[in-house]
Amino acid sequence: MIITMKNxxxxxxxxxxxxxxxxxxxxxxxxxxxxxxxxxxxxGMGIAATLVLVCSNAAVSLLKRFIPNEIRIPCYITIIAGxxxxxxxxAKAFSPVINKSLGIYLPLIVVNCIxxxxxxxxxxxxxxxxxxxxxxxxxxxxxxxxxSMGIIREFLGNGTFFxxxxxxxxxxxxxxxxxxxxxxxxxxxxxxxxxxxxxGLKKDKKKNNATDINCADCSLCKTH
Amino acid sequence: xxxxxxxxxxxxxxxxxYILSKFLGICPFLGVSKKLKTxxxxxxxxxxxxxxxxxxxxxxxxxxxxxxxxxxxxxxxFILIIASLVQxxxxxxxxxxxxxxxxxxxxxxxxxxxxxxxxxxMLNIEKGANDASFGFFHSIVNSFGAGIGFLxxxxxxxxxxxxxxxxxxxxFLKGLPITLIAASLVSVSFLGFGGIIENLFS
Numbered sequence: 001m002i003i004t005m006k007n008x009x010x011x012x013x014x015x016x017x018x019x020x021x022x023x024x025x026x027x028x029x030x031x032x033x034x035x036x037x038x039x040x041x042x043x044g045m046g047i048a049a050t051l052v053l054v055c056s057n058a059a060v061s062l063l064k065r066f067i068p069n070e071i072r073i074p075c076y077i078t079i080i081a082g083x084x085x086x087x088x089x090x091a092k093a094f095s096p097v098i099n100k101s102l103g104i105y106l107p108l109i110v111v112n113c114i115x116x117x118x119x120x121x122x123x124x125x126x127x128x129x130x131x132x133x134x135x136x137x138x139x140x141x142x143x144x145x146x147x148s149m150g151i152i153r154e155f156l157g158n159g160t161f162f163x164x165x166x167x168x169x170x171x172x173x174x175x176x177x178x179x180x181x182x183x184x185x186x187x188x189x190x191x192x193x194x195x196x197x198x199x200g201l202k203k204d205k206k207k208n209n210a211t212d213i214n215c216a217d218c219s220l221c222k223t224h
Numbered sequence: 225x226x227x228x229x230x231x232x233x234x235x236x237x238x239x240x241x242y243i244l245s246k247f248l249g250i251c252p253f254l255g256v257s258k259k260l261k262t263x264x265x266x267x268x269x270x271x272x273x274x275x276x277x278x279x280x281x282x283x284x285x286x287x288x289x290x291x292x293x294x295x296x297x298x299x300x301x302f303i304l305i306i307a308s309l310v311q312x313x314x315x316x317x318x319x320x321x322x323x324x325x326x327x328x329x330x331x332x333x334x335x336x337x338x339x340x341x342x343x344x345x346m347l348n349i350e351k352g353a354n355d356a357s358f359g360f361f362h363s364i365v366n367s368f369g370a371g372i373g374f375l376x377x378x379x380x381x382x383x384x385x386x387x388x389x390x391x392x393x394x395x396f397l398k399g400l401p402i403t404l405i406a407a408s409l410v411s412v413s414f415l416g417f418g419g420i421i422e423n424l425f426s
Contacts, residue, residue, distance in 0.1 A: 030247050030248060030250045030251070034248075074307060077304070078300065078304065081299050081300040082300060088296070088299065104346050104350065108339045108346075111342055112339075181411045182408040182409070182411040183408070184408075185404045185405070185408035185411055186404070186408040189397075189402070189403070189404030192401045193396050193397050193401035196396050196401070
């Protein structure tokens, strides 16, 4: 593939809207639901995952010639785990508050299917620069999706925006259920419905075949 | 001892359900819950791997990583242990029981990247660090309870989804959105268990 500016821009922007990993591909649902109680957490998670995504995409695309095809998945997992450990240490050192509120979900970036999925589907077939941009774009798309979930849930469930109260005390009673687990499922469902609606019904034919998202569809498992 | 084990077991099924309140293992929950049979098989495989991986990761963390100051390798070690364990299990099952392989084996590769399995292994370590009495047996019971909780959530949700098939759903809600909204309602019902464990033994 010839690298042109246009191609590069496409790699960067496709992850944000058209192929948004969360809203249109329904990958990485666990962190999307679990840590979006507040917008701050969502941003922390988004940045951490983006960092890992960019680094692992870069490493996989640089190492693609040296990784034997048969054992590539374990290799990718090891690479990703390395970067996740680095991000964990960085988070511990520079923002212990975020580290604490993300808790176990920070190391669980290792099994986030977005990251392995991009390594498998994109980085191992592409050159360094497109891979980095793809990782960055997907990471931004992930962050945007998390942030919108976080803002909605925090606003409805706690009445605040980035922990700043929006209303005077007693003006509106916050609907606490939105920061509880059921609210996560609900807001996520509505957001996906909205994004389906907005992206038009042109994907409808395709969608009907793929209504049930399935782990088995993920490229990771098809290799077995 | 027994009392605390029972309360850990019940808590990990009801109040700390891994799917519905901790959001671990959402992919199989949404992906494999369409039929009751596959949902049950998958959950049994998950339960088995959870207990097995706890048996392997807990001693390694406690006796190898912790004394040597290698806690930061936790993530890498655990995922590699789980991945190789699952691979090994697949080979063994394939060799000795084709019937079992056909019903469980297909889910094994999925389980490697199931965050519930890695999650339960890590949460056991975390709980052990916060509470010295939370030892190896507590961890095993916690993992087993997590697996059973997973099974219960999957089975309930498979039933809900079978009903959903017959409903007239607005076009833009079809597929994933309505599934998530149904999951939200199931999750509300599990909120009702809040506080039950603390009061059960007092």
